[in-house]
Amino acid sequence: MADSFFIDCQELMSILVIGTLAYDSIETPFGKAENALGGSANYIALAASYLSEGIGVLSIIGEDYAESDMKLLHDRGIDTEGVVQPEGGKTFRWSGRYHLDLNTRDTLDTQLNVLLDFDPKVPEHLQDVQFVCLGNLDPAVQISVLDQVNSPLFTICDTMNFWIENTPEKLREMLARVNCLIINDSEARELADDPSLIRSARKIRAMGPQTLIIKKGEHGALLFVGKEIFSAPAWPLEEVFDPTGAGDTFAGGFVGYLAKHGKVTPQTLKGGVIFGSTLASFCVEEFSVKRLLELSTDEIEQRVLAFRNLSHFELLEESVGNAVT
Amino acid sequence: MADSFFIDCQELMSILVIGTLAYDSIETPFGKAENALGGSANYIALAASYLSEGIGVLSIIGEDYAESDMKLLHDRGIDTEGVVQPEGGKTFRWSGRYHLDLNTRDTLDTQLNVLLDFDPKVPEHLQDVQFVCLGNLDPAVQISVLDQVNSPLFTICDTMNFWIENTPEKLREMLARVNCLIINDSEARELADDPSLIRSARKIRAMGPQTLIIKKGEHGALLFVGKEIFSAPAWPLEEVFDPTGAGDTFAGGFVGYLAKHGKVTPQTLKGGVIFGSTLASFCVEEFSVKRLLELSTDEIEQRVLAFRNLSHFELLEESVGNAVT
Numbered sequence: 001m002a003d004s005f006f007i008d009c010q011e012l013m014s015i016l017v018i019g020t021l022a023y024d025s026i027e028t029p030f031g032k033a034e035n036a037l038g039g040s041a042n043y044i045a046l047a048a049s050y051l052s053e054g055i056g057v058l059s060i061i062g063e064d065y066a067e068s069d070m071k072l073l074h075d076r077g078i079d080t081e082g083v084v085q086p087e088g089g090k091t092f093r094w095s096g097r098y099h100l101d102l103n104t105r106d107t108l109d110t111q112l113n114v115l116l117d118f119d120p121k122v123p124e125h126l127q128d129v130q131f132v133c134l135g136n137l138d139p140a141v142q143i144s145v146l147d148q149v150n151s152p153l154f155t156i157c158d159t160m161n162f163w164i165e166n167t168p169e170k171l172r173e174m175l176a177r178v179n180c181l182i183i184n185d186s187e188a189r190e191l192a193d194d195p196s197l198i199r200s201a202r203k204i205r206a207m208g209p210q211t212l213i214i215k216k217g218e219h220g221a222l223l224f225v226g227k228e229i230f231s232a233p234a235w236p237l238e239e240v241f242d243p244t245g246a247g248d249t250f251a252g253g254f255v256g257y258l259a260k261h262g263k264v265t266p267q268t269l270k271g272g273v274i275f276g277s278t279l280a281s282f283c284v285e286e287f288s289v290k291r292l293l294e295l296s297t298d299e300i301e302q303r304v305l306a307f308r309n310l311s312h313f314e315l316l317e318e319s320v321g322n323a324v325t
Numbered sequence: 326m327a328d329s330f331f332i333d334c335q336e337l338m339s340i341l342v343i344g345t346l347a348y349d350s351i352e353t354p355f356g357k358a359e360n361a362l363g364g365s366a367n368y369i370a371l372a373a374s375y376l377s378e379g380i381g382v383l384s385i386i387g388e389d390y391a392e393s394d395m396k397l398l399h400d401r402g403i404d405t406e407g408v409v410q411p412e413g414g415k416t417f418r419w420s421g422r423y424h425l426d427l428n429t430r431d432t433l434d435t436q437l438n439v440l441l442d443f444d445p446k447v448p449e450h451l452q453d454v455q456f457v458c459l460g461n462l463d464p465a466v467q468i469s470v471l472d473q474v475n476s477p478l479f480t481i482c483d484t485m486n487f488w489i490e491n492t493p494e495k496l497r498e499m500l501a502r503v504n505c506l507i508i509n510d511s512e513a514r515e516l517a518d519d520p521s522l523i524r525s526a527r528k529i530r531a532m533g534p535q536t537l538i539i540k541k542g543e544h545g546a547l548l549f550v551g552k553e554i555f556s557a558p559a560w561p562l563e564e565v566f567d568p569t570g571a572g573d574t575f576a577g578g579f580v581g582y583l584a585k586h587g588k589v590t591p592q593t594l595k596g597g598v599i600f601g602s603t604l605a606s607f608c609v610e611e612f613s614v615k616r617l618l619e620l621s622t623d624e625i626e627q628r629v630l631a632f633r634n635l636s637h638f639e640l641l642e643e644s645v646g647n648a649v650t
Binding site: 051196216222237271313 | 375376425427520521522523524527541543544545547553554555556557558559561562563564586592593595596598599622625626629633634635636637638639640641649
């Protein structure tokens with residue numbers, strides 16, 4: 001094959017993921033995992049890889065990051081040319097303990113390590129992607145990535161309470177430049193400084209992101225697009241084994257579905273929310289990224305169909321008005 | 326018309342509602358209402374009256390209960406022959422203050438008054454109803470009503486943390502005898518003594534009620550029937566003006582829809598949840614029962630249709646499997 005073939009392939013890169021590649025130590029009511037593979041970029045890219053090809057990761061690792069862990073991304077066709085590994089660096093590590101209800105957690109330890117010096121450079125072949133997914137990072141770093149890409153079709157970002165509280169101006173600057181924010185409900189209320197979730201959504205969209213997804217954990221997710229609101233149910237799990245990475249997995253499934261279709265419409269956005277929810281529901285069944293390495297087309301298909309049944313209803317009346325006496 | 330006509334009419338009584346007729350004093354972040362009409366039987370019966378005829382109320386009031394307030398039920402065709410008014414009695418009164426987020430409230434004062442002596446007698450023409458809706462009351466009183474009706478098609482009950490904590494045996498005895506429990510999420514967890522909502526649902530259904538509805542406030546409701554779970558969204562309100570009675574209104578819309586169709590199937594149960602959610606979403610727009618006195622067929626129809634759009638999605642793929650690479 002000629003070189004041009006490879007150039008064509010590179011032009012097909014469709015999703016740029018920026019985020020962390022990390023080792024997590026996690027305690028849940030069901031057990032412990034020490035130095036388990038984690039980080040937003042791992043969850044996002046692995047989840048997206050079930051739906052789309054042409055995924056590139058931008059991240060930073062230490063010398064202690066196992067080659068076998070990097071190979072997990074390669075095995076799913078994910079491009080890691082944008083991952084840098086400075087000499088003598090140590091990988092980002094996070095340690096946390098989940099409470100009994102698994103909705104809340106305490107951070108026991110955060111070692112930023114190489115993240116302190118993360119100044120991402122987008123490789124040339126990733127500058128023309130259609131979709132950019134900015135994992136939860138310093139908004140200044142997220143802005144730097146936006147500065148380096150050439151008019152993507154759709155930009156998605158995540159954030160967290162730390163940036164809302166400590167770098168509010170930079171966060172606002174970043175939000176003004178993205179198409180879509182994915183955020184959880186407590187953070188949405190905090191960002192908008194409003195106890196009403198629906199009013200918070202209106203205020204946040206006025207900050208920039210026209211498309212907004214509010215994740216509500218076991219209560220599902222709300223998508224705001226144009227004048228529409230879409231309410232997606234959560235998969236009814238009796239037990240969440242480990243919630244780590246569920247939000248990033250949601251984002252990965254969401255952007256993967258959009259990239260697969262190459263267009264952003266209310267319909268593809270809703271489908272993205274359903275696939276994101278589906279992949280997240282698998283993620284929490286095991287520690288770390290374990291479930292995201294072994295999913296089959298069949299089990300994803302079955303669960304998406306079950307998601308549809310979960311919220312589907314038909315009224316007996318031909319006209320709803322006939323129901324009212 | 327001959328007397329037989331009236332007998333026929335009475336045989337058509339389809340819903341027996343037992344609950345309180347009360348006066349509430351409410352403070353919300355939006356204002357105050359003193360001695361506003363309230364009570365579970367008012368909310369349930371008024372809501373059900375938009376969907377079904379043949380509704381009878383079983384309750385107790387004091388001499389201070391206004392005739393004009395009783396007339397509100399009559400105006401909507403509701404039978405109040407089962408409402409007793411002991412001499413010298415005073416109507417049940419409740420006073421509460423809602424917190425800023427409206428999800429939590431403090432009870433400021435409870436005056437049981439006539440409720441202390443409530444020993445309901447089901448009038449003969451209400452003993453053969455198809456549907457019994459037991460509002461939140463002492464489970465011993467709920468059981469007494471079940472003892473007086475002749476094999477109804479479907480029995481529905483509500484309860485609250487007070488009975489879970491103070492009369493657990495009587496509550497279990499009552500639960501073993503009903504077809505359906507409607508309960509909120511925190512009470513479901515308390516009743517099952519389990520942090521997992523989905524596991525709590527399984528445990529509660531094992532106590533008796535084969536059909537279970539867990540209300541989640543702004544997160545919608547879950548219906549468990551047979552092996553199915555149905556997740557209904559909540560109406561996305563920017564502001565809840567007064568949440569008082571929303572749960573009872575839900576129950577009223579739910580039983581009203583079932584009674585309208587005279588059959589209990591997964592389809593009518595799901596429709597009931599949607600109509601219950603719709604009527605509850607109107608209820609919270611104003612203080613007291615105000616909105617439940619003035620609804621039009623058209624506005625109910627519009628909101629039910631909007632409810633359908635809220636959770637409806639279609640995937641682009643003909644087969645879901647095609648979405649997964």
